[in-house]
Amino acid sequence: MIELKEVTITTDKLVTLGNSLLAIAHMNKGERPADIAFTFNDQQWIEKDFAELQFSTETRQIMPNVESVQWDRLLIVTGLRRCLLFKMSPAHTIENIELFRGENDDTGFYKIEFKQCGQFLLCVYEGGVFAVSVDGKMAWHK
Secondary structure, three states: OOOOEEEEOOOOOOEEEOOOEEEEEEEEOOEEEEEEEEEEOOEEEEEEEEEEEEEEOOOOEEEEEEEEEEEOOEEEEEOOOEEEEEEEOOEEEEEEEEOOOOOOOOHHHOOEEEEEEOOEEEEEEOOEEEEEEOOOOEEEEO
16 A cells, blocks of 8 residues: 555645645635645645645644645645645646545545555545556546
């Protein structure tokens, strides 16, 4: 199984994902989920309602949280209801995958795992499964 990293994204400093993707959170005045601003290659864009909020024992606050996995030259960042695929060399976004998760789901049951199967990376989660090839193309999503 490929290692999945939980990443807390703060509102006061940039967090590095992979080797060149920067992220910072924008809280939505108590609403969930948080917006995340991603930056690389001097370009920035904001993913609205991307990160789940979780209590951090380190800061003793509710903080935005995402999961990331690096596989070959791909970085996959998983938010609450979608995954973003980044090709890291050269860095650019290649896919925005809507997960089969509803707005009224109990997020406490969300779980995601990544497994390599030949030339594909399988993403298995509670609502479905998708496969991504080494070059970052989505093969299927069910």
